Amino acid sequence: MSTVLPDVMAVRDAIAKQQPFCTGTYPLSEDARHLFFLNSNGTRAHYVDLVNATDTSLQTLLLACEPAPFGVDNKDILDDTDRKAWKMDKDNFSTRLDVVHTRILDRICMKLMRGNVERKIRSELDKLNIYGPGSFFKAHKDTPRSENMFGSLVVVFPTRHEGGALQLRHKEEEWTFDSAAITSAQESPSIAYIAFHSDVEHEVSMVRSGFRVTLTYNLYIDDDSSNPSLLCLRANEMALRTSLSSFLRDRNLLPEGGYLGFGLEFQYPLAHGGTKLDDLINSLKGGDAMIKRVLDHLDLDPQLKVIYDGTMYGLEENPGENQDSQDNKNRPSHRYSSEVVQIMLDDIDRFPDYELQSSLVEALSLRTVGGVVVCDADKAGVFWDERGRRIQVGKVLWITRRTRFSRVKSAFIEVNHASLGFTYGSLCLLVPVSASGKRVKNRKEI
Ligand SMILES: O=C(O)CCC(=O)C(=O)O
Numbered sequence: 001m002s003t004v005l006p007d008v009m010a011v012r013d014a015i016a017k018q019q020p021f022c023t024g025t026y027p028l029s030e031d032a033r034h035l036f037f038l039n040s041n042g043t044r045a046h047y048v049d050l051v052n053a054t055d056t057s058l059q060t061l062l063l064a065c066e067p068a069p070f071g072v073d074n075k076d077i078l079d080d081t082d083r084k085a086w087k088m089d090k091d092n093f094s095t096r097l098d099v100v101h102t103r104i105l106d107r108i109c110m111k112l113m114r115g116n117v118e119r120k121i122r123s124e125l126d127k128l129n130i131y132g133p134g135s136f137f138k139a140h141k142d143t144p145r146s147e148n149m150f151g152s153l154v155v156v157f158p159t160r161h162e163g164g165a166l167q168l169r170h171k172e173e174e175w176t177f178d179s180a181a182i183t184s185a186q187e188s189p190s191i192a193y194i195a196f197h198s199d200v201e202h203e204v205s206m207v208r209s210g211f212r213v214t215l216t217y218n219l220y221i222d223d224d225s226s227n228p229s230l231l232c233l234r235a236n237e238m239a240l241r242t243s244l245s246s247f248l249r250d251r252n253l254l255p256e257g258g259y260l261g262f263g264l265e266f267q268y269p270l271a272h273g274g275t276k277l278d279d280l281i282n283s284l285k286g287g288d289a290m291i292k293r294v295l296d297h298l299d300l301d302p303q304l305k306v307i308y309d310g311t312m313y314g315l316e317e318n319p320g321e322n323q324d325s326q327d328n329k330n331r332p333s334h335r336y337s338s339e340v341v342q343i344m345l346d347d348i349d350r351f352p353d354y355e356l357q358s359s360l361v362e363a364l365s366l367r368t369v370g371g372v373v374v375c376d377a378d379k380a381g382v383f384w385d386e387r388g389r390r391i392q393v394g395k396v397l398w399i400t401r402r403t404r405f406s407r408v409k410s411a412f413i414e415v416n417h418a419s420l421g422f423t424y425g426s427l428c429l430l431v432p433v434s435a436s437g438k439r440v441k442n443r444k445e446i
């Protein structure tokens, strides 16, 4: 494996990480500064000039709103220990701010889709929020409304406020979007906006004074990007393509064939009984989509899989070169073994919903379930089952690690335990790779 490792690093480096959000400002036009809204019982119309708003006029807006809930398990919960803010549904107000004509959406597409001009995104206005003194929103992730929703856009108006910064956390990194500081530093009155992927954790710190007024939008991928010939490659994609091509030419890489594995960077909405991994593969986001595009360009065959960890129990042949020697005379020919392996499934719905009579490995590798047992590329790939039979399993060379961001929770009932158990699988892109002598001929530019 040692000759392969430096190349793995080169491929990993080519999958450069990018921030999972983008921000900007945009000057407010004369008409976009006015917000029209109905009072709480819908009997009177008001308007507020969001460039010169007084605290009194913003208090009127707040009184026309209702307390803002937050979503838990697809339900809206009202609890002012998690969120203290007010909201107005889009039917009760009118704004002339247009994120399409201002080209804000184009900028978001460039940044969050990594410059892939073929991707089309669409925004849908969701609601207005107002945060007064003491308002906040604790750490959460936005609930995707559908499979092609990939993120949220928050537009903050230049009303005077202190505090209320939006903090974002993803993997081990953290960023702050201080809308109060950004809007007050603009020469002409401007909105500040931030768009981020749905699985980025975020929270709004407490507003200390004034009012923070926002519009939130849901962002959707709105195209059919399944045709790889339509896609153009950018610089970072070229780098990944070059390093992957030379990597695959290396005869030491998976000499007997196997899989390249890519843990996904982002989370995806997955509903048991509803989401097919085949459909999801065309809605990958950011760096995950880039990896898929590069693999498609190389004529490889990336497949989305759910990977579960399991233990393979067996009766291993007892090693001993000279079975006739005095030392080995009374030695049993087999001993118990257990090895950590992985089982990959084509779909989350393949996970059995009946009582498991056996280990996870055995249950998932039943023909009706279709799980395939694999192990890391640096293992021998030879295991024994409980009857002492030798089993050869496929090897996976992990280019990017499996992450907890792409985990899938699956329920199962074990026969010995009355209660329901849970196990986690990770969503991954797996690429079958032929044995080293066979893989060069058929592939483009490898
Ligand atoms: O106002 C913000 O900056 C974020 C609001 C938010 O996280 C939400 O509405 O889900």
Ligand SMILES: [Fe+2]
Pocket: 140, 141, 142, 202
């Ligand atoms: Fe949120």
